[in-house]
Amino acid sequence: MPLNFVLFLGALLFCAGLYTVITKKNTIMVLVGVELMLNAANVNLVAFSRFDAVGIQGQVFALFVITVAAAEAAIGLALVVKVYQHFQTANIDEINELKG
Amino acid sequence: MRAVLAQQNISLTNFLNQVAEGLGYLQPEITLVATLILLLLFDLIFKKNKAFGFTAIASIGFALVGVLALLQWSSETVSLFGGMLSLTNFSLLLKVAFSFGGLVTLLIAWRGKDEIKAEFFKSGETLIMLAALLLGAFFMTMTMNLLLVYVSIELVSIASYILTGLTGDRKRSEAGIKYLIFGAASSAIMLYGMSWLYGFTGTLQLDSDSFYAGLTAVPMLPLIIAMVLTLAGFLFKLGAFPLHIWSPDVYEATPTPTVAMFSAIPKLAALTIVFRLVQLTPDTFDWVPILTIVAIASMTVGNFSALWQKDAKRMLAYSSIAHAGFLLVGIITHSETGNEAMLFYGLVYLIMNFAAFFLINQFESITGSTKIDSLKGLGRSMPFAGVLMVLVMVSLTGLPPTAGFNAKLYIFSALWEAFGQQENSWLLWLFIFGLFNTVVSLFYYLKIPYMLFFKELQPNGIQTKGRSADYIIGTLLVLPLLLLFFRSDWFVDLMNTINFVF
Structure with missing residues (x-):
């Protein structure tokens, strides 16, 4: 597969993720958007890894990203549960008591 | 693995020696990890009146970290783990300052009102997360590799999310979720930028020749986009415009000692990373x-x-x-x-x-x-x-x-x-x-x-x-x-x- 296709897929995933993060109101959907953006980076990293002169740094990086993203998602979902206990909603627009 | 090593002309023995030698320079970080584990074990073993033990372990640990960093003081640059880390007296000075900050955080908590004291010294989570945050910040001052930049920033971030949001009242859970969404989005943006930098240069090593040469050869527009995207994650940690929006909410909701830590330590650590990136990019940019x-x-x-x-x-x-x-x-x-x-x-x-x-x-x-x-x-x-x-x-x-x-x-x-x-x-x-x-x-x-x-x-x-x-x-x-x-x-x-x- 030519490199361009893969990079295009990465860019598409990134834009879709960013769009989701910006437009969606539900916190869980926002986290899904973040996940899409991380995977866009992963696709890029793995694709570029083929041209690495030294080793497979890109693929290793992608593995780290997957692991860290899992940890972050775990914290994120725990926080959503916590917020839901307090606010009875996961809608970002309704979680707005801190202002100034 | 063997193929990689063969390409780099390093035998496995040499490689292991390098790692062992590098570990010797990481005494402060190893002490921090030991403090963290001790806090965890202490929390699990004892049932009541844990405040004194927590205070003792954390303060002795942080003080020891500072002293160990001070003892390593020398004016030469040491390159560790095949160049992944670079230890200079710049990073040592910051490490000493950070461990001082950790100690002051403990002092603030110790002199705080009862709820703050209870949060810090009743159970171990808060102190463990503070130690993890410090560990991430320590690595941020030394890192020379984009992978390590990402991992250490995430270590600081995840510890901060937990410190902000996982306990406490309505306000704190709100601040925590806002912090997490901003943080996760900006680190994803940073990562996408980093993937392009990797594509341009074929290396994750910031100080390598191919990084420099790669950046010189790339056309300006894609390079600017990749750099700005990469910068996003650092600016989030630095709390600078346009990724500063989380900070007022987090500062208001979080207990004062933790805020004192947030306000100084991740900021200076992120500053060193921006500094490093700017220094190591070619002048054409x-x-x-x-x-x-x-x-x-x-x-x-x-x-x-x-x-x-x-x-x-x-x-x-x-x-x-x-x-x-x-x-x-x-x-x-x-x-x-x-x-x-x-x-x-x-x-x-x-x-x-x-x-x-x-x-x-x-x-x-x-x-x-x-x-x-x-x-x-x-x-x-x-x-x-x-x-x-x-x-x-x-x-x-x-x-x-x-x-x-x-x-x-x-x-x-x-x-x-x-x-x-x-x-x-x-x-x-x-x-x-x-x-x-x-x-x-x-x-x-x-x-x-x-x-x-x-x-x-x-x-x-x-x-x-x-x-x-x-x-x-x-x-x-x-x-x-x-x-x-x-x-x-x-x-x-x-x-x-x-x-x-x-």
């Missing part, structure tokens, strides 16, 4: 416009938003956004004096912020609130604490006779010098906006002394008897600010020995 816009916007947004704040912690959050702008000035000048001024400003900023939060915490434990209004008249019944607060606020503004003045003076004179040499009009605008913003900041910082001394005490039966331990600690925190004003040459001599090349 012009950082000045991008960073100048960020710096001017941070100063202006931070200072003007701070004017309307009613909560002292929220006000200091906006002030820290403005200070992030000033810290970036040192990087923009791209000169030896600018680097020294940046480091001086960073260290003074750390001391000022810890002192400010210590005093706010002290007033909070008396009035039970961090609202600026609640300070009314307290300066008259507690003159000593009031005067300390005034000194810290004067230092944050940047007026004599405090070290804040020297810090601002050095940074502005470095900027003026750089403008004289480079004749770059961006620098002139930065200079004008910086001076203008210093004047603006006077109005909100001096609101606190005004409330303390020029308003009548509210007759609501507040117990205003000060505690002598607080006075002693407060004095010890404020004293460096005065000392560094009168004897700033000590510090400048120290700065001259710092090695800014990695």
Whole structure:
């Protein structure tokens, strides 16, 4: 597969993720958007890894990203549960008591 | 693995030796991990009255970390783990400052109101997360590899999310989720930028030749996009415009000791990463416009938003956004004096912020609130604490006779010098906006002394008897600010020995 296709897929995933993060109101959907953006980076990293002169740094990086993203998602979902206990909603627009 | 090693002409034995040698230099980090594990075990083994044990383990651990970092002091650069880490006295100085910050955080918690004490010393989670945050910040000061940059930033971030949101009330869960969404999105953006940098250069190693050569060969537009995307994650940690929006909410909701930690340590660690990235990119790439816009916007947004704040912690959050702008000035000048001024400003900023939060915490434990209004008249019944607060606020503004003045003076004179040499009009605008913003900041910082001394005490039966331990600690925190004003040459001599090349 030519490199361009893969990079295009990465860019598409990134834009879709960013769009989701910006437009969606539900916190869980926002986290899904973040996940899409991380995977866009992963696709890029793995694709570029083929041209690495030294080793497979890109693929290793992608593995780290997957692991860290899992940890972050775990914290994120725990926080959503916590917020839901307090606010009875996961809608970002309704979680707005801190202002100034 | 063997193929990789063969390509690099390193035998496995050599490689293992390198790792073993590297571990020897990581004593502070290993001590931090040991502290973390000890805290965890202590929490699991003992059932009751854990406060004393937690305090002892954490404070001895943090103090030991600082001492070990100090013992490693030398003016040469050591490259560890095949170049992944680079240990200079720049990073050692920051590590010492960070472990000092960790100790002060413990002190603030120890002198805080009962809820804060309970959170810190009843169960181990908070202290463990503080240790993890410090560990991430330590690695951020040394890293030379994009992978390690990402992992250490995430370590700091995840520890911060937990500290903010996973316990406590409505406000904290709200602040936590906002923090997490901003953080996760900006680190994803950073990662996408990093993937492009990797694509351009074929390496993750920031100081390698192919990184430099790759960046020189790439056309300007894609390079600018990739760099700006990468910068997003660093600016989030630095709390600079446009990724500063989380900080007021987080500062307001989180307990004061934790906020003191957030306000200084991840910021300085992120600053070193920006500094490193700017230093290691080729001169063909012009950082000045991008960073100048960020710096001017941070100063202006931070200072003007701070004017309307009613909560002292929220006000200091906006002030820290403005200070992030000033810290970036040192990087923009791209000169030896600018680097020294940046480091001086960073260290003074750390001391000022810890002192400010210590005093706010002290007033909070008396009035039970961090609202600026609640300070009314307290300066008259507690003159000593009031005067300390005034000194810290004067230092944050940047007026004599405090070290804040020297810090601002050095940074502005470095900027003026750089403008004289480079004749770059961006620098002139930065200079004008910086001076203008210093004047603006006077109005909100001096609101606190005004409330303390020029308003009548509210007759609501507040117990205003000060505690002598607080006075002693407060004095010890404020004293460096005065000392560094009168004897700033000590510090400048120290700065001259710092090695800014990695």
